[in-house]
Amino acid sequence: MPTFAELREQAKKAGSMAGSQVNSLRDRFNQPASSSPSSGGSHSFRSGSISSPPPMAKKPPMPPPVRGAGGAPPPPMRTPSSPDAPPAMPARGLPPSLPSRTQSSAPSHVSAGSAPGGIDWANLTEDDKYAFFSLLDEYFARRGLHDAPAGAQGGAPVSTPFPFTGAGSHAHQRAVLRTNPSQTHTRAALDSQQFHLDTPPTSMTSATICEFFLPSTHWPSAWYEDKKGSLPPPVVGSKDVQGGGRWSSYGDEMTRIGYVLFADLSVLWYRVQWNSQRHDPNSVQREAMYRPPPEPWSSDLLRWANELYGEELVAFAENSEAAGQPIGRGECWDLAHSGLQSILTNPATAHFPKPVQSISRTHGHLFFAGSGAANYNAQVGRWRGGDDRVRRGDIVEWNRVKIQTTDGGRMTLGDPEHTAIIVAVPDEPIPSAADGADVKPYELGWLEVVEQSKAHPPMRRRYDMSKFSEGKVWIYRPVPDEYIGPGLTAEWPPQQPAYSL
Template structure:
């Protein structure tokens, strides 16, 4: 046993006493430590460690710095989180170490021991500082080049694959084929909702295109000529002219008036609001006497619909509809028009032109003219036109023939113009094998200069127009290219005028020197005009344009 100085013996006793008290405190708290606890048998115990040397100088204890935070990829400045859409903030700096008050330890006092922490081997470890992240954690790392290459290769193989695509596993409703899903259209503020163009009705599409025509017409007006002259007058003549089929369709009178209804948004003046009148005649037709017209209107509440049907001398037809408010003097809410072009003679076959027309109506027309000649008095007013019109009106045959409208008495067969003796041009409207003049046909003259046979007299037929019924014809020449009037041969007619009761004359058309000639054949009205004729209905039956 080595000898211990008295001063150190006293100090060791105090240290031993403090150690026992400290171990007792730890045992009571449920913690077990053996740092200062020696073995129970001092004989078998190893030599204890010498106690640390203490001095009277103040002991400045400094805590070591806290552990660094876990290694983590730094966030790029102004990087936005995928969920919160807020800029990620950098982690806060670690808190500075807390400075402790220095302690003066004397040789006679119990030495100071720091409280148990994870730094000196006691107590639980300190938690690492939590760094702020988004609500759903940090964003996933980007894909590697190998992953991107694998995905690209899979997409290319899928596109070049000849295998059929996999079946769609999602189950559709049972009524998918018959009832399509209802599409909803979300309207923005101040925006008028419109369905897709595929859901437009035919009326809506036509109104839409009419609005486009009007818009571009106002945006890009037609160029005016440099000289100050008005537009040419719209022709309202009743004679069909020698034009191609396309030109005749483009120039039909029903189509010309139908275009007027596209401008209904400009009907602002009172004289333009013809649809409010007792006799609603469209403005372009006011004063026209060579048309047939039927009108009617319906009204629901304050909204009235005015419907018109118009038949023109070229046998084109027009149906119109105007919707407007009775209590308002503004423009119409809507104005629509549909038309049907004139019938085409070349579209009819032998049965229609001969069997169902000439052979049915011709004998009665001839009989009516002969009876008028034998009666020795005028028919109706005594006008030449009345003879043909009354013959068609009094026909007892069913279906009834088309009655005269202006100078039109049926389907047009021929038109020609004479420019001098044995000069001129003309053509048949039907095929060559169906051409020819037959009894019962009706002829129209316009300032024709021609001679009669027995007696040989020169007549001027038409001032300007003249009508006659043909009861016999022979010697006419038929050519497919050109048949001027002087090739029509001899015709025998019955005609009348205000100064002449019905009389029979034979004309030698080879002596014609001037004028124009039209030939018409009576035909059933239903054949010429079709469904919807003479009826104010809208929209009309097909075909209508």
């Protein structure tokens, strides 16, 4: 009979299965280079195979913790060493070259036949089973895979997505993972992880629209019968969402399934079922689940994403500047949007993983959000993710910003929004950049960008962040679309981790 130490070792190995998304990333992204020759107008600075993604330091996006269950306190406020003036500007330079990455080995998976010591899993005692599953419970609980006990959020009891079975005579419950990892929580679960500067202003999130599908919500019309529309009424006409849907029927029984991707990169999935001979919108069966915005990525993943796309976007911006011709409609947003699309259409980069495309004012992984003020101590900013600096190829969004260029010109950026591609930054890390840290806008030093507007074709400017006196700023890192989850599609139930209200 195996010892407790042997069982503990098996539990640790079972935890390696949490690396399955890393395998998915590696398998998808480590593809051979496209053999298609680059066209004469190609802007790519390179061709050939791309590196594998680095291993994830923690499991990517999972549902947020239960509100009121505790958690880390907010990061402490920092006071600049010299409140009367920002730090001296570092010299202009390019980010240092990153070391080459080697493909990490795939996580191992445990099987009974390969277990050390020849453990007979079919004949374990009830005490041994209890000890082993206790270790698994501890592992999964740390990663948010357990639901809170009923009523833990102070409202109605919370239903659990997992069936539970007893472990012998012990009053203990263990989770049995299902193929569908969906969960059920109250709205408070999402509220507990809100980052108030995290996205440009938007009135809609996946959780708020999920409420539309509750049985208590009155539906004034049979909107689901309109086969020309693919979005539910609350988001129809919005520029802050993308989505799709599909239909099926079996006699008089109809089904509509759809999904909506929001500007904060949260996702809603829904299903509506009804009988075509009945005409009461409030008698239909309706269901919806939502996934909160993705969690921040580690330093290795964010730097790897910049290796993939950064120089491609810089090349696109600089070639657009040299050509002196407006991109798209000539709007500022078109430059960033077209730059991300060019990675898909350029033969030299067509084999790269698809980057998250611009949706509203979001252009990938948000890693900095800030609000300006003439008084440096009154500035507010938050860092998000593991990288320690802004890099060439990042995308900046301004909102009603007043700032100076490094040559002394005064500028107003955004009425209300303005978009630009960053082409040069100080060659130094941000002093205390860390996930969740307080980083004020003036600490960014300067940002050199290529931007366009209706009145001006693509042109280059350098903005002095120490003179950022008003408005808001968001900076995004272009990342592969795996960041928002594999293969977004109209499906039910959703195969990504998701919540029900």
